[in-house]
Amino acid sequence: MSNPWHRTHSPDANSGAVSREATRRKRASSLEVASPPPASLSALCETQLLAQAKAGDQLAFAQLYALHKKRIYSLCMRMVGNRTEAEDLTQETFLQLHRRMSTFRGDSSFSTWLHRLAVNVVLMNLRKKGLSLISMDRAMETVDERSLGRSFGSLDLTLSGAIDRLALEHAVDDLPAGYRLAFVLHDIEGYDHQEIASALDCSIGNVKSQLHKARLKLRDVLRALPGQEERG
Amino acid sequence: MIEDANPMTCRQFQAQLPELMGSRENFEADRHLQRCTLCRALLTDLETIAEAARQLFPGVEPPDELWSQIESALWNEGKSREPEKNTE
Numbered sequence: 109m110s111n112p113w114h115r116t117h118s119p120d121a122n123s124g125a126v127s128r129e130a131t132r133r134k135r136a137s138s139l140e141v142a143s144p145p146p147a148s149l150s151a152l153c154e155t156q157l158l159a160q161a162k163a164g165d166q167l168a169f170a171q172l173y174a175l176h177k178k179r180i181y182s183l184c185m186r187m188v189g190n191r192t193e194a195e196d197l198t199q200e201t202f203l204q205l206h207r208r209m210s211t212f213r214g215d216s217s218f219s220t221w222l223h224r225l226a227v228n229v230v231l232m233n234l235r236k237k238g239l240s241l242i243s244m245d246r247a248m249e250t251v252d253e254r255s256l257g258r259s260f261g262s263l264d265l266t267l268s269g270a271i272d273r274l275a276l277e278h279a280v281d282d283l284p285a286g287y288r289l290a291f292v293l294h295d296i297e298g299y300d301h302q303e304i305a306s307a308l309d310c311s312i313g314n315v316k317s318q319l320h321k322a323r324l325k326l327r328d329v330l331r332a333l334p335g336q337e338e339r340g
Numbered sequence: 341m342i343e344d345a346n347p348m349t350c351r352q353f354q355a356q357l358p359e360l361m362g363s364r365e366n367f368e369a370d371r372h373l374q375r376c377t378l379c380r381a382l383l384t385d386l387e388t389i390a391e392a393a394r395q396l397f398p399g400v401e402p403p404d405e406l407w408s409q410i411e412s413a414l415w416n417e418g419k420s421r422e423p424e425k426n427t428e
Contacts, residue, residue: 166414173407181402195406202410203417271392280393295393301362313359320358323386330389 154218162210173202176219180226186292187230189281197233201226227293227307234285271330279329287322294319353379361386 154175160168180201184194204225212221280288289308293299294315301319305312353372360367361383373379 169414170407170411173410177402177406178399181406182397182399185400186397195402195409198402198406199410199413203413206414206417271388271396273396276389276392276396291393295390296397298394312362316358316362320361320386323389326389327382327385331385 158209158212158218169206172205176222177202179219180222183223183226183292183297184230186280186296187227187289188234189288193233197226197230200233201229204229223297224307227297227299231289231307234289272333275330275333276326279326282329283322283325286318287325290315290318291322291326295323350376350379354382357383357386 154172157168157171157175161172177198181194181198184197184201185191188194188197201222205222208225212218215221216224280291283291290304293304293307294301299307301312301315304315308315349372353370353376360370367373373383
């Protein structure tokens, strides 16, 4: 079987590099402007697109990208808190998708499967960078005295009013990696403790602890913002 | 309020919070929580943050150039690799 990307997108042997690049950009541009299908049609379309992409249809693959790029990129952004890294990880996720889509069995929805694939890509990358997820098990044994201690001495303030979206986003970005992973995967992405523990290769208790500490840290940061006046 | 600020009681309760909040059980009737303003405030804050996280964080679009990069990478990969066989 020939390479579908090569078959259709292979440069013309008689044209120069500029012409190849122009063709490539034009093709990419035409894909970018294509609007995703309406939500009601998306599941049906997705099944069909996936079948076509598995068969080597690169336009179908491009449309799968268009359907899922926002969710996957956003996930990567939240997990690593860095735009450039998020772009690299989004790219790697879709490359992995292209390699592995033929192994998708439909046990879960394609969207869920792709989401998990992206989480695994990010975690693999973090492990390569030396983030020791296993060491979080030891970390959970230590109570975060500083965060807890603040609640003991006096009547502490409670977060007042609505939480500012940007403030929360920045606070999440600034969380230590282990805390951020637990918070993003549980509170934002909706994974349960068991799923996160499996993905991070650590105990469920550890996940709960990291999640709790993440929330405590976010509370500290948000309460320190101007406009959060003490009560009591 | 003095009796509500018992450090040991608060410390013990808060040490259990990760497990309590992680369970699906309703622990609003917990005796310490009923009496302790501090721990109730803490719980309210943590629940507010968790709820805010679910409602905030709208998706972010990747830059347009990303697809070009992916397409180029796929083209390069295609030169040395064929898609895996369907295992379904």
